[in-house]
Amino acid sequence: MEDLPPPPPIVPPNVKPEVVALAPPKHSIMVRPRGSGTTGRRIQLSTNHFKVSVKNPDAVFYQYSVLITYEDKRPVEGMGLGRKLVDKLYQTYSSEFAGKKFAYDGEKALYTVGPLPRNKLEFTVVLEESFTKSNKIGKSGETDKRMKHCSNRSKTFNVEISYAAKITFKSIALALQGAEVDNTQDALRVLDIILRQKAAKMGCLLVRQSFFHDDSRNFVEIGGGVTGVRGFHSSFRPTQGGMSLNMDVSTTMIVTPGPVIDFLLTNQGVREPRYIDWVKAKRMLKNMRITTRHRNMECKITGLSEKTCNNQLFNLKLRSGDGMSEGETVEITVYEYFVKHCGIELTYSQHMPCLDVGKPKRPTYVPVELCSLVSLQRYTKALSSQQRASLVEKSRQKPLERIKSVTDALRNYRYDEDPVLAECGISIEKQLIQMDGRILETPKLKVGGNEDMMPFKGRWNFKGKSFLDPTRINSWLAVNFSGLCDLSQISRELINVGKKTGIHIERPKTLIEEDPRAERLGPVARVDKMFEQIQAKLQEPPEFILCVIPKKGSDIYGPWKKKTLVDFGIPTQCISPPKLSDPYLTNVLMKINTKLGGINSLLALEYSSCVPLINDTPTMILGMDVSHGSPGRSDIPSVAAVVGSRSWPLISRYRAAVRTQSPKVEMIDGLYKPLPNGNDDGIIRELLLDFYNTSKGRKPTQIIVFRDGVSESQFNQVLNIELDQIVKAYQNLGEENVPKFTLIIAQKNHHTKLFQANSPDNVPPGTVVDTKIVHPRIYDFYMCAQAGMIGTSRPAHYHVLLDEIGFSPDDLQNLIHSLSYVYQRSCTAISIVAPICYAHLAAAQVGQFMKFEDLSETSSAKGSVTTSESIPVPELPRLHRKVQGSMFFC
Incomplete structure (x- = not known):
């Protein structure tokens, strides 16, 4: 394959490049390779999964459609009435069900083990209403006596139950053996509906596969009239060790009753x-x-x-x-x-x-x-930063507390006594599943002076050390939007700490305090006024600006970042300092050094160009994520961000490309954007060209993709839509041969926890599990790279959908573990690979650009509901050329 031609331009103007017309073959999710990882030290673990035994594997679920109408055949809307009606129906007509128990989802589906006597059943159900429409206050002035009489009014409904499908339980048994079975998820869904039905009968609030009791002992106030309520998640999972029940503590927000x-x-x-x-x-x-x-x-x-x-x-x-x-x-x-x-x-x-x-x-x-x-009403609006912090603090549990919570819950819910589960012969053990894990070797780091740094328990610091490649700051200034600090003191302390870390910082060109009269203006106007002050004092733009904002999450942040990164191309660092300290300012300087092109640390293997399977072959690493607007805001576009590695063979340096797309859409549609002239204005082209320009004219022949934020039901879309777009973007540059791909989904939003056997502490950083509780067929594993200091650590769940590069389990796990140590913003191993964290940061930061634009004045913001189809998606402004290649998101 020939080298990518250097830009600009890739092709002469108005000449359409040759693009391979044939679409790449569609991929299937890869099967787990033989064997598992072997590197690392063994450790005894337990997990919040409980072994499930099935004595009746030949059971067949019969699915029936449920149609509920009023007497005049109008359909009944709303979910609350369905369960009451079906329960009343069963009490009244139990003989029609031949004594069979059922699982009902509360809406349109009902399941039984074995068939009902007839394929179609029609019933009339009379439901007493505590209160009817005519007993409301202030409408017609009836007497109290009349009100009491009306409150006993009843309503009549028609319920039609008709056969829809058969779901064999045997599909689960086949899936547990590693076979590819189409309707396994259907059978597991029925089992989960049984759990939900049991919780509903206990009066719980149901949120997907979690349920919450109306018990004030489980309530925690988080401010603003919002209460966190602790409940439990429960779901059946197919694993290598057989079927298991995953039980976990779960938290949701409700309006304070x-x-x-x-x-x-x-x-x-x-x-x-x-x-x-x-x-x-x-x-x-x-x-x-x-x-x-x-x-x-x-x-x-x-x-x-x-x-x-x-x-x-x-x-x-x-x-x-x-x-x-x-x-x-x-x-x-x-x-x-x-x-x-x-x-x-x-x-x-x-x-x-x-x-x-x-x-x-x-x-x-x-x-x-x-x-x-009324209690147990979900609060679905976005939480403030203070509310989020309060919720995290008040809902966290140490490992032993969490173990006790889930084991007690399993005993209290008595799933074994459920008649539908009993009919399937399902029994659930009451003890956590035990298994072996491994602790991967901690990667060594290189810092300034060619010194080695060995992290301890996933942490390290720069005390007495310098950055590997410190930058030099000659022209800079500091501005202050907060009247609560001393700019001159901050600048002096920053210069002093910079000397310790190797960064030479000249005295600032100027220190600018916000005009007190501007504080009454809106955030955009305040930023404009500040830049008028800057331009009045400086003839040329500075290399860097330090900005003090009133608090984290301040309204100033979005307009400030847009002004500096889009209009002027000046890297900036926003701070809202507590008491100044060396560790705090060192962390600030880590971000500044990275944004200005410096390097804080590298993996020792990376420094010596010895990363397996990457050093010898030009390899690009992508991290992909989508950030959505606040809950309930259908007018806010989603923001897709992709970061790509640069300066191969390094795997610590990245560039971001960000685009808007339709609200609440998870699939990224800006990866490949063909233009009428045949060129491409998509994300991937931007990153490919940057890789080429920073990697000595080499193009990637291997691409490793880390994708965040998708559920299992979307895996095939990522594999066959997003990957296809990446391939097309590559081909649009005139290349017929396609790189080898390894595509990995990273999930944090799951409910599996790992515990050390016989220890109150969290599992050590580097703990990996790729046996027993993993999927029997799909290639997945759990990794806890971070050091869990508080609460219970949540491992990252990695799913390998495609591996054309051919990593061994050990090589892949060690690479992913290493990528948790290249995060330039902190001195800790992070919970998920750095490229995904960077993509998340880039999407969140650039998404702030839109927060105070005309978009905020749309009708939806004023309370009306607007569909995403009716709103054109505004394009984000592109970053200034001077900062496009920087790690501005750090």
């Missing part, structure tokens, strides 16, 4: 009701469920009244005895109705809007002080 007014005060951070922002309150409260104190009625909030309680009028139909003719209508305020007609004293809500629990054209108003939020 209790009086609505208390929630609003806490959520908005105000002390008195008069300071409540009711526009925000309306957005926040919509669709929440409440109970009313005066009638113990549960209903859903649909909005707020336009006027306050003592001004909001409605028509009250009078009853006999009111001194007027029965049936006559009089206009009355909500406040007057509750005080005079209901005898309820309202102490503070007369000057507030009422909650509307009716329908759009038939409002039903209830004073705020009579309403309380």
